[in-house]
Amino acid sequence: MRFVGEGIRRREDPALITGRSRFIADLSHECDAVAFVRSPVAAGHIRGVEAPDDARVFTAAHLGDMGSVVPMLHRPDYVPVAQPLLATDQVKYVGEPVAMVVADSRHSAEDLAEQVFLDIEPVDEVSSASAALVDGAPRVHHGTDSNVVVSGNIDTGDVDRAFRSAAQVIGIEVTSGRQSAMPLEARGAVAIKDAASERITLYASTQMPHVLRTIVADLLRIPESDLHVIAPSVGGAFGQKMALPTEYALVVWLARRLGQSVCWIEDRRENFTSSFHARDHQYRLEAAFDGEARLIAVDADLVANVGAYSCYPVTWGVEPLMAAAELPGPYDFQSYRVRARGVTTNTCPMSPYRGVSRPVLTLAMERLMDTAAERFGIDPIEIRRRNLITSFPYRSATGVVYDEGSYIQSLERAAEVIDMEAFRRTQEEARKQGRYPGVGFSVFSERTGYGTPTFAQRSMEVTPGYETVDMIMDPSGNVEVRIGASPHGQGLVTSLSQLVADELGVHPETVQVVHGDTDRTPYGWGTFASRSMVISGGASHLAAGKLRDSIVEIAGDILEAAPVDIVLTDGKAVVRGTDKGVSIPEVARVAHHQSHRLKPGRDPGLRAVATYDPAGTFSNACHVAVVEVDIETGGVRLERFVVVEDAGLLINPVIVDGQIAGGVAQGIANALFEEIIYDESGNILTTSLLDYLPPTMSEIPRIEIHHLETITDASITGAKGLGEGGAIGAPAAVINAVSDALRPLGVGITEIPATPSRVRDWIRIALEGAA
Amino acid sequence: MTALRDITLLVNGQEYAVRVEPRKTLADTIREDCRLTGTHLGCEHGVCGACTILVDGSPVRSCLLFAVQCEGVEIETVEGLASDGVLHPLQEAFWEHHGLQCGFCTPGFLMLAKGALEEDPGLTGESLKEVLSSNLCRCTGYQNILAAVEAAAVRMRR
Numbered sequence: 001m002r003f004v005g006e007g008i009r010r011r012e013d014p015a016l017i018t019g020r021s022r023f024i025a026d027l028s029h030e031c032d033a034v035a036f037v038r039s040p041v042a043a044g045h046i047r048g049v050e051a052p053d054d055a056r057v058f059t060a061a062h063l064g065d066m067g068s069v070v071p072m073l074h075r076p077d078y079v080p081v082a083q084p085l086l087a088t089d090q091v092k093y094v095g096e097p098v099a100m101v102v103a104d105s106r107h108s109a110e111d112l113a114e115q116v117f118l119d120i121e122p123v124d125e126v127s128s129a130s131a132a133l134v135d136g137a138p139r140v141h142h143g144t145d146s147n148v149v150v151s152g153n154i155d156t157g158d159v160d161r162a163f164r165s166a167a168q169v170i171g172i173e174v175t176s177g178r179q180s181a182m183p184l185e186a187r188g189a190v191a192i193k194d195a196a197s198e199r200i201t202l203y204a205s206t207q208m209p210h211v212l213r214t215i216v217a218d219l220l221r222i223p224e225s226d227l228h229v230i231a232p233s234v235g236g237a238f239g240q241k242m243a244l245p246t247e248y249a250l251v252v253w254l255a256r257r258l259g260q261s262v263c264w265i266e267d268r269r270e271n272f273t274s275s276f277h278a279r280d281h282q283y284r285l286e287a288a289f290d291g292e293a294r295l296i297a298v299d300a301d302l303v304a305n306v307g308a309y310s311c312y313p314v315t316w317g318v319e320p321l322m323a324a325a326e327l328p329g330p331y332d333f334q335s336y337r338v339r340a341r342g343v344t345t346n347t348c349p350m351s352p353y354r355g356v357s358r359p360v361l362t363l364a365m366e367r368l369m370d371t372a373a374e375r376f377g378i379d380p381i382e383i384r385r386r387n388l389i390t391s392f393p394y395r396s397a398t399g400v401v402y403d404e405g406s407y408i409q410s411l412e413r414a415a416e417v418i419d420m421e422a423f424r425r426t427q428e429e430a431r432k433q434g435r436y437p438g439v440g441f442s443v444f445s446e447r448t449g450y451g452t453p454t455f456a457q458r459s460m461e462v463t464p465g466y467e468t469v470d471m472i473m474d475p476s477g478n479v480e481v482r483i484g485a486s487p488h489g490q491g492l493v494t495s496l497s498q499l500v501a502d503e504l505g506v507h508p509e510t511v512q513v514v515h516g517d518t519d520r521t522p523y524g525w526g527t528f529a530s531r532s533m534v535i536s537g538g539a540s541h542l543a544a545g546k547l548r549d550s551i552v553e554i555a556g557d558i559l560e561a562a563p564v565d566i567v568l569t570d571g572k573a574v575v576r577g578t579d580k581g582v583s584i585p586e587v588a589r590v591a592h593h594q595s596h597r598l599k600p601g602r603d604p605g606l607r608a609v610a611t612y613d614p615a616g617t618f619s620n621a622c623h624v625a626v627v628e629v630d631i632e633t634g635g636v637r638l639e640r641f642v643v644v645e646d647a648g649l650l651i652n653p654v655i656v657d658g659q660i661a662g663g664v665a666q667g668i669a670n671a672l673f674e675e676i677i678y679d680e681s682g683n684i685l686t687t688s689l690l691d692y693l694p695p696t697m698s699e700i701p702r703i704e705i706h707h708l709e710t711i712t713d714a715s716i717t718g719a720k721g722l723g724e725g726g727a728i729g730a731p732a733a734v735i736n737a738v739s740d741a742l743r744p745l746g747v748g749i750t751e752i753p754a755t756p757s758r759v760r761d762w763i764r765i766a767l768e769g770a771a
Numbered sequence: 772m773t774a775l776r777d778i779t780l781l782v783n784g785q786e787y788a789v790r791v792e793p794r795k796t797l798a799d800t801i802r803e804d805c806r807l808t809g810t811h812l813g814c815e816h817g818v819c820g821a822c823t824i825l826v827d828g829s830p831v832r833s834c835l836l837f838a839v840q841c842e843g844v845e846i847e848t849v850e851g852l853a854s855d856g857v858l859h860p861l862q863e864a865f866w867e868h869h870g871l872q873c874g875f876c877t878p879g880f881l882m883l884a885k886g887a888l889e890e891d892p893g894l895t896g897e898s899l900k901e902v903l904s905s906n907l908c909r910c911t912g913y914q915n916i917l918a919a920v921e922a923a924a925v926r927m928r929r
Binding site for chain 1: 792794795802803806807808809810811812813814815816818819821848849850852853858862865866867869871872873874875876877878881900901903904905906907908909910911912913914915916917
């Protein structure tokens with residue numbers, strides 16, 4: 001029996017549905033609690049901190065030689081900035097931690113924190129990228145030439161010639177508001193001091209336990225072996241928990257300083273003001289098309305607000321540089337000029353969030369395609385048909401190599417599912433009745449599962465990529481798969497157990513996947529960037545192959561048969577074509593306890609280690625949104641959402657569909673609802689779930705998912721990653737649909753989220769312009 | 772810090788004698804004093820619904836109640852859903868329909884659905900969606916939660 005391809009129930013779920021799982025706050029009972037005192041102003045000089053006499057209050061002055069965080073990219077146009085763990089003499093954003101208070105409960109710590117007075121002299125701040133780019137704007141960081149702290153320029157092909165020869169030149173601008181990944185569980189850390197060994201165990205809500213251990217040990221100047229990091233159940237992350245929170249390092253410092261266990265459980269307000277934000281981009285594109293509506297060149301200017309500090313380990317280069325490199329997406333053109341700038345501002349630092357720049361660049365390219373289609377008088381499917389890449393491997397204008405995909409096929413399939421002719425007829429009828437339905441397409445590529453070779457091109461000081469799997473069959477015949485990835489909702493325990501079970505001819509329930517514990521797993525990079533199924537899955541596949549070879553050899557010794565004649569199936573090793581066999585648990589028992597029976601030269605026990613470090617692969621998909629806009633309220637209702645996804649081989653189709661649906665919901669949120677807002681003086685206005693509006697069940701339609709399965713050798717298992725795709729493609733599909741709906745009114749949308757008040761404004765402005 | 776009060780809470784049929792400040796929320800008390808950590812806190816201001824429990828059979832946000840208000844009422848949390856190791860139909864259905872990913876919102880959704888379906892076993896369609904829109908989930912996109920609750924509703928009516 002094969003398990004790969006089966007939608008078996010998740011092995012993660014029994015603990016989660018009964019309340020037995022342990023999330024970070026569930027581990028905090030025996031600890032003193034920390035509350036942080038945070039800056040109420042966007043920029044200022046700290047003149048003093050006054051605290052109640054008997055309170056345990058700590059400021060930067062107490063931290064001694066504790067290091068600061070200096071995330072590093074080795075590029076000439078990158079400006080490194082040191083982030084103190086607690087603000088020293090200046091504050092740079094509302095919510096920046098300045099002091100910390102320890103008490104015997106969270107309530108008491110917060111009471112005391114309210115009595116700490118921060119004496120801060122405000123100075124001029126910049127709260128938006130556009131304000132930060134003005135000549136003479138206040139500098140967020142002293143000693144810098146400007147607020148541009150990272151930039152990337154590419155100029156390939158012959159852009160000027162392409163524009164001179166163009167039949168049409170189309171310019172568009174898109175803006176994406178600032179978002180929060182907003183995991184439902186905010187961040188938190190619990191540092192437990194072991195009295196006997198004096199070692200600290202740091203439980204942390206994180207996507208990267210090993211990397212967290214490295215940086216915290218570095219900052220505290222202690223050997224990594226003195227620190228044990230465990231990621232318990234993590235209540236969502238989406239990128240926000242892959243960047244280092246300085247608070248986690250401080251909790252460990254406090255536990256060492258006070259000689260006791262200490263916890264910090266972030267509340268929702270802190271999560272909005274002081275965790276990491278994302279998006280906040282403005283793009284301006286000029287595109288040259290030939291007479292056949294073929295895109296021949298793009299000239300782009302990309303600006304990303306990267307907040308007050310660079311994030312560890314990926315730095316504040318991650319958004320603007322990825323946007324520059326991946327803007328071409330799935331479209332075939334070779335002349336490309338781009339200037340991408342990351343601009344520092346007095347706002348909360350940024351970290352990657354599901355999709356990283358691709359939701360915005362896909363919005364830009366897909367708005368461009370629809371705008372061009374209208375200009376050329378062809379339909380949105382035809383223009384994409386003419387411009388999508390079709391032959392593989394394809395080398396993009398920026399040198400990125402795309403493996404085999406199904407870009408055109410996904411588009412054609414989606415168009416079939418939607419039945420465009422029927423939709424246009426319905427739309428025409430509806431318009432006669434004063435209703436405004438619309439349809440929008442979005443075709444995109446999702447680079448996934450990339451390892452060190454790809455990350456190395458970014459010149460990161462900390463270069464992620466490989467994953468190692470340590471696989472052990474114990475004497476009872478159960479398999480332990482110890483992975484450096486750190487899943488937190490993706491169902492990787494289930495998917496990997498299916499993969500390994502097939503390799504070893506055993507049942508998934510005999511395969512235990514161990515993760516999120518630096519003492520029990522090999523060094524690895526954690527779970528982010530749609531990588532775990534591809535890379536940890538690839539390493540598991542390789543390790544299982546080695547383990548299978550060992551099992552077969554030992555079974556051969558027991559059965560007196562040649563290993564080549566032995567197959568593993570249904571928990572047994574059998575000699576092909578005979579009824580001679582031995583159970584795998586028996587083989588395991590002999591390997592451990594009767595190793596004298598093995599052929600000379602064989603190692604006792606059953607263990608295999610393998611590492612996988614691929615260059616990466618590309619998933620692709622076409623999303624289609626059908627909406628209806630209420631022009632009185634500006635409200636957008638989603639009527640249908642279709643996804644045609646190609647993520648290669650599906651290991652567990654139910655889990656795959658769950659990832660797609662969840663990503664699409666976040667993309668819809670990005671398109672229509674969610675926005676972090678700062679006022680002109682850098683005060684954050686969206687600090688609760690009454691101001692920041694994630695969608696509920698009523699706003700998310702059923703997501704209709706169809707699959708194509710292109711198998712390439714860019715992934716050793718055939719599985720391509722897909723964690724981010726839903727969030728990448730959905731905003732463009734929704735916004736194209738809203739623009740299609742409002743075409744009779746002359747509204748083309750270039751800014752997200754397209755909230756009801758914005759939609760109303762755009763309609764009013766368009767109607768006034770027409771009048 | 773104000774004077775502590777001794778109260779007794781009845782949670783999942785079991786009595787818990789606890790000593791709490793009057794300002795302590797029911798959610799914190801259940802989690803910290805009763806040591807039932809299956810009830811989660813996502814916002815602590817009554818929007819996300821992760822802390823939803825049943826009080827005398829009705830779904831409530833336990834972050835918006837004080838423990839001292841809850842003497843003499845019957846409280847149910849996710850820990851009381853399964854009995855003798857047998858999963859409740861809602862738990863079975865969430866598992867079967869992949870109604871959870873990270874699982875942080877799940878206890879709140881389970882208790883919300885239990886309360887709603889026990890009050891109106893025939894709840895379906897848009898009315899059911901409206902009730903389930905009380906709580907937030909960040910992972911699933913909601914449709915599998917809806918499918919799970921619909922499937923459980925059928926089983927619970929039998």
